[in-house]
Amino acid sequence: MGDDINGLHHVGHIVRDMDQAMGRYRQLGFTVQAPAYPVLPRVAGGPAEPFGVANTHIYLSRNFIELVAVIDDTGRMPGEARPIPLQVPDDKLPGLTAAIRATAANITSFLQRFEGLHIVIADTPHIDSVAARLTAAGVGHGGVHAIQRPVETRTGTTMEPARYLEISDPGLPVGRVPEGRIGFAQNTPAEALADQQHNDHPNGATELIGAVLCVADPALPELERRYSTYFGQAREGQIGRFERANVTVVAASALADLLPGERPTALPAFVAYAVSVRDLAATERTLRDNGVPIIGTRPGEMFVPADAALGAAIIFRQDDRRSLTLSSW
Template identity: 45%
Template sequence: MPHDTTRLHHVGHIVENLAEASSLYERLGFVVPPPSCPAMPRSEGAAPEPFGAANTHADFPDSFLELATCVEEGDAGRLPADTRLVPLEAPAEVLQQLVERIGETSANLAACLDRFQGLHILMFSSPAIDEAAVRLTAAGVRHGGVNTVRRAAPSGADSPVETIRYLEIDGHEPNTAPGTGTVPEGRVGIVADLDPGIQSARHLDHPNGATGLAEATLCVADEDLAATHHRYATYLDRSPRQEGQALVFDLDGAALRLIPSSALPTTLPGEEPPALPALVAYTVTVRDLPLARDLLHRNGVPVRETPTGELFVPAEAALGTAIVFRAG
């Protein structure tokens, strides 16, 4: 029977300064378009100002990397100068609800940053998200149901509107609001597969040769490995394979790697988890690994090597998350 979760949809890198992060990702060889951010006037008659949350993507054919930050009054200087402000215009009764929802998102991102700057979002891709929601509910996994949002599609897409359907998994902490994705390691959920007719209109050619999101690495306390294994076996409806001390959930062309904290120094030499549990790294495939290495060196980005010969940029040089480059 086909799985209702098939690959990695995206990971989210939460940063304190989106201008700094955009510059870093360009040095890493990714194309990141100008971010977008909601905007509202702070007072009657004033010009709209950014608020809530701002984000941008480095896109691939069936996945992407997200860069995001929370935005409060006076934070405009932490956004790139070319940030696209999106004025909120809606009937009063809808506008208030929209503002509250954006405020909740911003508060969620702020809570992530209070924990550490780095990787906090892990989303899996699904060709059958409604079936996935039913299965999770039957398995006793709390979530907020399938949400639908729509936004303007990029120029050249098959449709003028992009529809995004997603659910976020909830932890079991008391007083947790439904659908906030508050599991211990961050926001985790499932998103309907990207529409290829829309995704193909985005910029998919990166100077570093990156072609896709291949892996996310979740580091947990040694004593929590079994419980985390059980959670993700339930989320993904599959069992992992053992690889050394790691447990690897194989997806279609991608994987989730669970590692105990005692194994992190041998998996990614020199790395330490900022907290436990934590998403400590993600991996992208590249067409030509030596080319990617040369680009990183030319741009002054420090690189290390894993025991298996992959390259990675250490978390201390990449705003809190290790970034691994793998020959694809």
Template identity: 50%
Template sequence: MPHDITRLHHVGHVVGDMAQAMALYQRLGFHVPPPSVPALAHREGAAPEPFGAANTHADLSRSFVELVTPVRPGNTAGLPSDARIVPLQAPPEKLPMLLSRIEATSAQLGGWRDRFEGLHILMFSSPDVEGAADRLAAAGVGHGGVNTVGRPVETPDGVRTEPVRYLEIDGAPEGRIGVVADLDPDFQPTRHLDHPNGAQDLVEAVLCVPDGQLPLVRERYERYLGRPISAEGPVTLVTKADLADLLPGEDPPALPALVACTVAVPDIARVRALLAENGLPVRETGRGEPFVPAEAALGAALIFRET
């Protein structure tokens, strides 16, 4: 029977300064386009002011790494000068609900950022998000139901709206966990996949849990995935006591925490050379894979795996 969750859709790296984060990811060898930030005119005739959250993606073949930061109303500090301001467009009767959702998301991001800069979002990819919603509910996993939002996408024919269908799982202490419908193939030609580090896909998220809680967290994630956790991913669970065996030198500031993610690349030697040229420190995982430690990568270790 096919699984309704097949792989990772994206992880979200919550940062305090978007310009700094983009510069870091460019040094890591990713192509990162200018971020988008919603804006709203608070009175008739006034210029739209940024608010809510700014985000951008390092796009991969079937997934992406998101950079996201909360934005205070009218405050562009920490945003690059080429940030794309997106005025909100909604019928008047729907605007209050839209504003409420954006403000709630911004507050949530601010709370995560204050907890620590790093990975706070983990979304799985599904070819059948409605089926996943039904299975999760039957397994006793609470969620908010399947929602649809539109994401503006630049195409050769102008800006188009990509529908994104997703659900969020209730009560995960490590952050925002959910399921998203597989990326729409009609929009994939617009994605930037020509990364200097050769990154091809997001293949693993590493979740560190307090000692003694591994069985409970494993059972929770097996209910999320609908199958046993395996060495093939997409999630690796590790206790604080065993973290040093996998990621030497890592010491998360809070638990549970998404401490690292892994991207697949075709040429590790190319990655090592690029990281060295850009002055980034590199350690070896317990599996012999190079990684940039969290202390040098805004709170989220980045592992490279040759495939």
């Protein structure tokens, strides 16, 4: 179980203000592409208008960080934002608009909990096998969906196919579990190649290598049981590690040992993600020069507190090609 997973596909940082978030991430030393937003008529024959959510991807060597913001009723978008017209037959329009509204409602509900990390998607080369495995284990999910998403390449924006699956918890809206949105995605080879065209960051970031979930101490055994059906068996304790997915689960009482000074806004909640960097000393200089606070944890690692990164602590770790995981925690 879990041998159909190749680490993380992406994490999603939900923010209140996309302009502010892009500025903050640039201060953190990331190269941030202009956000995209869908444009379509809400009723057949109506005018095309911004609708749903806007997002942008911070591409790394094999995966990415997503920034997500809900488009408000005014349709106000950042000045850099790129419209992505969606073409859909009139008879399919109600279903698509309903799906977009549901996604926006989920994102809004996440943001009502706190601004920060709410989305963790694992990478798989065999998403149909994942779906069958989860079904056999009694895990609720919405099935495999095929979509087209914008991908930035050196020659411009292309729409590339992707397939994804979201886990659903009974009693919650579709695509929701208590801690946010958990799922799996499968890239096409063309999409994976395109993602590698934008991975030069001033902070030296090379790859997304982990996400950290904090849970109340009494709830830890049940959450680890649940996650073992998603990602395979963990190494257990106050800090459980699902190594194939690069997800670490930590009891609230042990969070300060992992990330000194951090306190979760809610439980359960994703509290941090980790990226590898080419040269940690150079990363530190970039962050300090930009006025970003950093905290050292152990040799080869430091982090930016959640208070300085819009609700999600960001861990920077020296790139060691022998082990691009959080297994040393």
